[in-house]
Amino acid sequence: MKLPLRRSASSRENWTATLPRDTRDTLFLLAVIAWVVMMQVPHIPGWCSALTACVLVWRASLTLRGRPLPGWRWRIGLLLVTLAATWWTHKTLLGRDAGVTLIVVLLALKTLELRARRDAFVVFFLGFFTLLTHFFYSQSLLTAAGILVALLGLLTAVVNAHMPVGHPPLRQTAGIATRLALLGAPIMVVAFMLFPRLSPLWGVPGDGMDGRSGLSGKMRVGQIAELVLDDRIALRVRFDGPVPPQRELYFRGPVLTDFDGVEWKPLRSTFPPHMELQANLTFAGEPIRYEVTMEPNHRPWVFVLEAATQAPELQGLKAFMTPELQWFVRRPVTELVRYRAESHTRFRHGPLEPSLALQDQIALPAGFNPRTLAFAQELRREHGSGPQSAPALIEAALNRLRTGGYTYTLDPGVYGQHTADEFWFDRKEGFCEHIASSFVILMRALDIPARIVTGYQGGELNAVDGYWTVRQRDAHAWAEVWLQGQGWVRVDPTSAVSPSRIGSFERLVAPQGAIGAALGTLNPTLAQQLRDVWEAVNNGWNQWVLNYTQGSQLDLLKNLGFESPSWTDLAYVLIGVVVLVSLAGAAWALWERQQHDPWLRTLARVRRRLAALGIEAGEHATPRELARVASAQLGDELFTQQLSAWLLRLEALRYAPHSPDTLAALQKQFQQMSWPERQATP
Structure with missing residues (x-):
């Protein structure tokens, strides 16, 4: 029995070569469009992906079978279905999401009327525009790599459209497209560095808050535990000096005071402004200086190490601090931002003496x-009540967490209405927000002002680029209690249940995918090294490309003197570069014209000399044709024989396999010829 032979690469190329030129080019263009649309699948509705895939498969089938394209009724019907489905999904036909949905479907529908080169160019332009829409959702290095592949594919299709004669292989046209892209790369780099930066470049007003990730402005028990399933990066931090101990890396975020029994929210004080609590921040010791690169969180706050004494330096944004030591900006952060800050890990804040406004913190x-x-009543009977007993009551609660069999876990189950009761007496297990919420409720029951602070704690060092990486899974909740004479004091009850969560690199990690788990099992060190390298490359992309701001442009000019x-x-420099590039392009064009095919230039000289004698042979006449015309119209037989022999040798130099002549020798003989003085006979 004969086994089926595997088709080799050369046979696949031969199969492609047997297709008609139009069929091959159409299939290639459909493949490129499929790649462009596939990158948008996570951001468009499911029906849009399915409809686009069906249209592209339908168009490919019609091409392979040589069937006619559908009529206008089909196209109008599909367009109406698209408009109705878009309206049903997004409740509008305007805006970012609705616009991207429409442009994706329109790109696919345009292939159903792809009959002439003009239609192809419309598809090309729609494809390039669709590529730009990817940056509405992601500007990551992986997205840029995918767009680069699609760009080269579209450029190859454009080159194909400009080569209507013959059957050029795709490898050749792809090579031309790649060279064109490389030639345009220097211009792209100069424009990127000098063209005025618009911020945010890819933001669209009214995008909404869809797709938000990270900490929220409110907290329900169990909510932060869900972030452990998110391994994405929230912050990258680079310290100017030594890194503080892990236990001191608290990046402060929203402070939650109001509690309705189910959810914690920021304070809505009923006191007049002059009676509200003030920050009263004081600090000691040397500051810690660092730089933060924060991923978009679609919320108007920035994270700093507790506690920042000065406003973070953000490009184009002004930060301000609330009395709870949380830093805000005027608009949601919808793009990657980089800012410098300095903090003191030894600090004190809040009032030192009792205040009426503290009543909000015990409600x-x-x-x-x-x-x-x-x-709480039992603890009061054992340790007393009043401000002087507060330290003993706090220590008693922490000691119960240490010795009462409590467990730090990612999956404590679903809590009911009385979350603190279930934690303290029934389940005795929970994540950081279960522990912090139950602790703050107990403190308030003891008449000790307390509140919840959320943010990020800890992180891990990337050994490749030296940045401290803080992920969403490092989201944390801790407590602050007010003590007379001390103000607000941080108390992290999670450290009493699981000291390793705060004092080392140990974290609760969500289950990995099959590939990551397999690689981590076989070689954990290699898996971590590969991850560090990839994240370092992404960080470089963030620092040098995405975070190249207006300030970076001005810093570049400073470096230029x-x-x-x-x-x-900046405008003068940009204009100067444009002028220099234009002059260089003109000089190159002149040089290229002079360096044109020397054989053709020699033949053109012969044609001009014959024209001076009144002999017109045509612009594209071959050497043999010129010899025939000269023999027929020139009266000097000896010169005619000499010129004809020379022209035949020039032709042989071009087309014969092995010619004994060289172009330089033939050019020298041409210069030595004695041309007749008389005009050609009529």
């Missing part, structure tokens, strides 16, 4: 957690 809703309230650069200086 509890009625009808929730009765057993916790009873437990401008003392106080302005936008006028």
Whole structure:
């Protein structure tokens, strides 16, 4: 029995070569469009992906079978279906998401009327425009790599459209497209570095808050635990000096005070402004200086190491601090931002003496957690009450967490109405927000002002680029209690349950995918090294490309010698570069014209000399044709024989396999010829 032979690469190329030129080019263009659309699948509705795939498969089938394209009724019908489905999905035909949905479907539908070169060019332009829409959702290095592949594919299709004669292989046209892209790369780099930066470049007003990730401005028990399933990067931090100990890496975020029994929210004080709590921040020791690269979080806050004494230096954004030491900006952060900050890990804040505004920090809703309230009464009987007993009561609660069999876990189950009661007496297990919320409720039941602070704690060092990487899974919740004479004091009850969570690199990690788990099992060190390298490359992309801001442009001018650069200086430099590039292009064109095919230039000289004698042989006449015309019209037989022999040798030099002549020798003989003085006979 004969086994089927595997088709080799050369046979596949031969199969491609047997296709008609139009069929091959159409299939290639459809493949490129499929790649462009596939990158948008995570951001478009499912029906849009399915409809686009069906249209592209339908168009490919019609091409392979040589069937006619569908009529206008089909196209109008599909367009109406698209408009109705877009309206049903997005409730509008305008805006980012609805616009991207429409442009993707229109790109596919345009292939159903791909009959002439004009239609092909429309498809090309729609494809390039669709490529740009990818940056509405992601500007990562992986997205840029995918767009580069699609760009080269579209350029190859454009080159194909400009080579209508013959059957040029795709390898050849792809090579031309790649060379064109490389020739345009220097211009792209100069424009990127000098063209005025618009911020945000890819933001669209009214995009909404869809797709948000990370910490929220409110907290429900169990919410932060969900972030452990998200391994994406939230912050990258580079310290100017030594890195503080792991236990001091608290990146402060939203402070939550109001509690309705189910959810924690920021404070909505009922006191007049002059009676509200003030920051009263004081600090000691040397500051820690660092630089933060924060991923977009679609919220108007920035994260700093506790506690920042000065406003972070953000390009184009002004930060301000609330009395709870949280830093805000005027608009949501929808793009990668980089800022410098300095913090003191030894600090004190808040009032030192009792204040009426502290009543907001001990309020509890009625009808929730009765057993916790009873437990608070027991602690009071054992350790006393009043401000002087607060340290002993706090230590008693922490000691119960240490010795009461409590467990730090990612999956504590679903909590009911009385979350603190279930934690303290029933489940005795939970994630950081279970522990912090139950601890703060107990403190308030003891009449000790307390609140929840959320943010990020810890992180890990990337050994490749030296940046401290803070991920979404490092999201954390801790408590602050108010003590007379000390102000607000950080108390992290999670450290009492699981000291390793705060004091080392140990984290609760979500289950990995099959590939990551297999690689980590076979060689954990290699898996970590590959991850560090990839994240370092992405960080370089973020620092040098995505975070190349207006300030970076002015810094570039400073490096070029401008003392106080302005936008006028930037415009002058850009104009100067454009002029220099234009002059260089003109010089190159002149040089290229002079360096044209020397054989053709020699033949053109013969044609011009014959024209001077009144002999017109045509612009594209071959040497043999010129010899025939000269023999017929020139009266000097000896010169005619000499010129004809020379022209035949020139032709042989071009087309014969092995010619004894050289072009230089033939050119020298041409210069030595004695041309007749008389005009050619009529």
